[in-house]
Amino acid sequence: MIRSPAFNIFFYVFTLLTAVVGIVLVPIPTPVVLRTLLRWWARAVVWAAHWIGGMKVEIRGRANIPARGPALLANKHHSESDGIFLAAEIYGIAFVAMQELFRYPLIGAILYRLQMIRVDTCGGGRERENLAQFAKRAYDSGRHVAIYPEGNLMAPGERERYRSGIYYLYRDLNLPVTPVATSLGLLWNRRDWRKKAGRCAIEFLPAIETGLDKQTFMRRLEETIETASDRLIAEFSGRPYTPAQLVLRSQGQTGIGQPVTAPRGAL
Numbered sequence: 134m135i136r137s138p139a140f141n142i143f144f145y146v147f148t149l150l151t152a153v154v155g156i157v158l159v160p161i162p163t164p165v166v167l168r169t170l171l172r173w174w175a176r177a178v179v180w181a182a183h184w185i186g187g188m189k190v191e192i193r194g195r196a197n198i199p200a201r202g203p204a205l206l207a208n209k210h211h212s213e214s215d216g217i218f219l220a221a222e223i224y225g226i227a228f229v230a231m232q233e234l235f236r237y238p239l240i241g242a243i244l245y246r247l248q249m250i251r252v253d254t255c256g257g258g259r260e261r262e263n264l265a266q267f268a269k270r271a272y273d274s275g276r277h278v279a280i281y282p283e284g285n286l287m288a289p290g291e292r293e294r295y296r297s298g299i300y301y302l303y304r305d306l307n308l309p310v311t312p313v314a315t316s317l318g319l320l321w322n323r324r325d326w327r328k329k330a331g332r333c334a335i336e337f338l339p340a341i342e343t344g345l346d347k348q349t350f351m352r353r354l355e356e357t358i359e360t361a362s363d364r365l366i367a368e369f370s371g372r373p374y375t376p377a378q379l380v381l382r383s384q385g386q387t388g389i390g391q392p393v394t395a396p397r398g399a400l
Contacts, residue, residue: 136185136186136187136328136330137186137326137327137328137329137330139185139186140181140182140185140186140188140328141326141328143181143185144178144181147174147177147178147181148174148178151170151174152239152240152243153239154170155167155170155239155243156239156242156243158170158246159242159243159246164246164247164248167243167246167247168224168225168247169224171220171247172220172221172224172225174220175217175218175220175221176221178214178217178221179217179218179221182214182321182328186320186328186330187330187331188320188321188328188329188330188331188333189331189332189333190218190317190320190332190333190334190335191332191333191334191335192218192222192334192335192337193334193335193336193337194336194337194338194339195222195337197311197337197338197339197340198222198223198277198311198337199277199311199340201275202225202271202272202274202275202276202277202278203271203272203273203274203275203276203277203278203306203308204277204278204308204309204311205277205278205280205299205302205303205306205308205309205310205311206219206277206278206279206280206310206311206312206313206337207279207280207281207282207299207310207311207312207313207354207358208279208280208281208282208312208313208315208358209281209283209287209313209314209315209358209359209362210281210283210285210286210287211286211287211288211289211315211316211317211318211321211322211323212286212317212318212321212322212323212324212325213286213324214317214321215281215315215317215335216228216279218317218335219279219313219335223277223279225274225276225277226276226277226278226279227247227248227249227250227268227271227276227277227278227279228249228250228278228279228280229249229250229252229264229268229278229279229280229281229298230244230249230250230251230252235251248267248270248271248274250264250267250268250271250278250280251263251267252264252267252298261298261301264298264301264302265301265302265305268302268306269306272306272308278302279313280298280299280302282295282296282298282299282354282355282358283295283296284296285382286323286324286382287318287323287377287380287382288318288322288323288380289316289318289319289322289362289366289370290363290366290375290377290378291377291378291379291380292355292359292377292378292379292380293379293380293381293382294379294381295351295354295355297347297351299354300347300350300351303341303343303350304347307343308343309340309341309342309343310340310341310350310354311337311338311339311340311341312337312338312340312341312354312357312358312361313335313336313337313338313358314335314336314338314357314358314361314362314364314365315333315334315335315336315362315365316333316334316362316365316366316368316369316370317333317334317335319331319333319366319369319370320333331369332369333365333369334365334368334369336361336365338357338358338361341353341354341357359376359377360376362377363375363376363377
């Protein structure tokens with residue numbers, strides 16, 4: 134099928150050209166110009182996904198996106214495209230990203246200038262402190278912060294244990310958390326070269342209020358995101374609703390068929 138390779142060519146060539154422009158803009162003292170470039174790039178990729186790749190992505194629950202920051206969003210993570218669609222919707226969004234991304238040529242320097250939030254997914258107290266420090270900078274700037282609680286790319290129908298870094302941001306910044314569910318992996322799955330034409334959705338869900346204890350918050354966040362994502366996967370795949378299976382990518386283990394339970398959390 135011609136659509137997938139045509140979109141891939143556009144995506145990678147356009148992304149490379151945008152990164153080159155971004156490097157030229159890095160020395161500018163303010164990150165505002167680069168943030169504008171990021172949103173322009175993201176919207177162009179979303180356009181190409183629809184018109185070249187045939188990927189019709191429905192955005193649901195826009196009314197649940199806080200109109201102004203600072204705000205916290207917790208997202209299901211199917212592919213690199215999750216962040217693209219969020220960046221197209223929310224100007225100046227600050228992503229919590231793996232520290233490895235900051236070491237990539239071109240991309241790393243741009244991420245630093247964009248003031249994205251660097252974190253080691255292995256976790257621990259030190260990384261929790263780093264996450265708090267960089268997130269506070271985004272908070273003080275009035276930005277939306279997007280974090281992937283699982284810390285790994287998961288295929289549709291899979292879930293990881295939820296790390297508790299999101300809880301400490303929720304508690305320390307005293308902000309409600311907007312869960313974000315998706316079935317995007319049905320079309321653009323975790324680093325797959327082949328993209329699929331079709332329909333899927335990203336859904337912004339009602340925010341979880343402040344003041345919950347850790348166990349209650351983590352259980353509610355996981356159940357909310359996973360249940361909504363499983364519902365979207367069933368809706369757009371035409372398959373019966375099936376709870377996601379536990380797949381511990383970070384540990385090389387699987388727990389097939391286990392229900393969503395209160396997570397055992399490190400960061």
